[in-house]
Amino acid sequence: MTQPADASEVAWQHDEPRWRHERFGAIVVIDEPPMLAHVDQELASELGIPPSTLWSQPPTEVLTAPVEAHLTLTKRCNLACTHCYQESTPTSGASDLGFEDWLRRLDALAQARVFHVAIGGGEALTRADLLAIAEAARARSITPNLTTNGAFVTEAFARQAARLFGQINVSIDIMPPLRIFGADKATTGMSAATQLLRAGARVGLNLVVARANFDAIGEVVAWAAEAGMVEVELLRLKPAGRAQARYLEERLTRAQRERLFPLALELAQQYGIPVKLDCSAAPFVAFHAPDRERMELFAFASMWSVPKNPVGPARI
Amino acid sequence: MNEPEEQVTPIPRLDAGRLRALLPGLGTAGLKRAATSSIPPKGKLLKLKLGFNPNSSSVGTTVVVFLWSLVASGAVLAIAAALLSLRFQRKSKPGQRVDGPAADSGQDA
Numbered sequence: 001m002t003q004p005a006d007a008s009e010v011a012w013q014h015d016e017p018r019w020r021h022e023r024f025g026a027i028v029v030i031d032e033p034p035m036l037a038h039v040d041q042e043l044a045s046e047l048g049i050p051p052s053t054l055w056s057q058p059p060t061e062v063l064t065a066p067v068e069a070h071l072t073l074t075k076r077c078n079l080a081c082t083h084c085y086q087e088s089t090p091t092s093g094a095s096d097l098g099f100e101d102w103l104r105r106l107d108a109l110a111q112a113r114v115f116h117v118a119i120g121g122g123e124a125l126t127r128a129d130l131l132a133i134a135e136a137a138r139a140r141s142i143t144p145n146l147t148t149n150g151a152f153v154t155e156a157f158a159r160q161a162a163r164l165f166g167q168i169n170v171s172i173d174i175m176p177p178l179r180i181f182g183a184d185k186a187t188t189g190m191s192a193a194t195q196l197l198r199a200g201a202r203v204g205l206n207l208v209v210a211r212a213n214f215d216a217i218g219e220v221v222a223w224a225a226e227a228g229m230v231e232v233e234l235l236r237l238k239p240a241g242r243a244q245a246r247y248l249e250e251r252l253t254r255a256q257r258e259r260l261f262p263l264a265l266e267l268a269q270q271y272g273i274p275v276k277l278d279c280s281a282a283p284f285v286a287f288h289a290p291d292r293e294r295m296e297l298f299a300f301a302s303m304w305s306v307p308k309n310p311v312g313p314a315r316i
Numbered sequence: 317m318n319e320p321e322e323q324v325t326p327i328p329r330l331d332a333g334r335l336r337a338l339l340p341g342l343g344t345a346g347l348k349r350a351a352t353s354s355i356p357p358k359g360k361l362l363k364l365k366l367g368f369n370p371n372s373s374s375v376g377t378t379v380v381v382f383l384w385s386l387v388a389s390g391a392v393l394a395i396a397a398a399l400l401s402l403r404f405q406r407k408s409k410p411g412q413r414v415d416g417p418a419a420d421s422g423q424d425a
Contacts, residue, residue, distance in 0.1 A: 017404055030403055035366050037396055046357045048404050072372060085373065120372030204370065238373075
């Protein structure tokens with residue numbers, strides 16, 4: 001594999017197409033606009049991608065490698081939220097991997113032609129080498145993305161982050177002065193999001209949905225839309241880590257679970273911002289057995305496929 | 317672990333027309349605004365995923381608001397294919413192949 005140039009001298013071109021062979025043809029990725037496409041062998045050839053011995057092998061659904069990897073850079077966090085599935089605390093992190101360890105892992109991901117990494121923790125900004133790790137990813141033609149509570153975002157960080165990261169999602173679960181999960185993340189999160197947006201970063205919002213903040217989702221979505229965020233992602237409270245202790249009391253009620261999908265549609269419509277549900281919310285969507293009209297408004301998967309039946313709905 | 321039965325709230329109808337009018341740009345993540353090749357490429361775009369996934373705690377399959385009618389008509393896939401065609405034209409110089417994994421990279425396992 002070609003050794004990457006010095007990261008500080010790499011002028012990464014965010015619109016430079018990246019690709020790798022698959023049996024069906026190739027996977028092709030660009031960052032602006034952000035898209036990942038599976039192309040057949042004919043289109044791959046048309047794009048100038050050379051043929052591969054993979055193309056003569058029987059078709060399979062299994063890819064040669066993942067398209068993205070999730071990196072938990074640290075278990076340390078400035079907060080100790082009651083719902084944290086990582087059980088992070090300010091004193092956690094003794095078992096965190098070092099910088100060189102992460103470089104070796106990025107090398108392996110680059111060798112396999114993984115296209116994206118989602119970086120989180122704990123709170124990834126507690127690591128002084130976060131930006132260096134992101135630069136190392138970029139130098140290896142991997143697009144880094146980030147989740148943060150925003151507590152350590154400064155203007156200087158925002159300027160560099162806007163250059164390095166494909167997208168940064170800030171965690172805001174409820175509008176201040178209200179608190180949930182035992183911490184006030186919203187105040188610093190909102191400030192961080194504003195700084196990142198001002199620096200030109202692509203910024204989204206993560207909101208963990210639970211019984212106590214369900215009725216406040218609309219307020220958060222309204223703020224995100226007004227601030228100029230690209231999306232709001234609603235994440236289901238998961239019974240893992242510290243969240244296990246009170247999961248049955250804090251999880252959504254039956255009525256809320258049934259309401260979540262139509263609420264997401266209404267909020268997207270009302271405020272003009274994409275509202276996404278993480279994959280674990282799939283049963284809440286399936287419950288509604290969406291008819292064609294609702295399917296027209298809210299696709300179930302971010303992967304669109306060529307329809308087998310041109311008249312009927314595409315496979316999702 | 318069974319919860320007591322709770323009253324189910326009726327699901328209100330949406331103004332589908334208003335949502336359709338509002339969301340074409342949002343749902344395609346800027347795809348429709350992108351410059352594309354005027355010559356449609358040959359071959360098929362099999363699957364398409366738009367946007368990034370920053371969430372290290374969530375698998376990348378998410379629900380995205382967009383216009384199903386655009387998907388069913390193949391318009392989004394056609395736009396994406398034309399966009400890729402233009403980007404690859406810009407990347408490669410005449411007479412040269414597109415750079416990619418080294419021949420011995422192990423991709424063709």
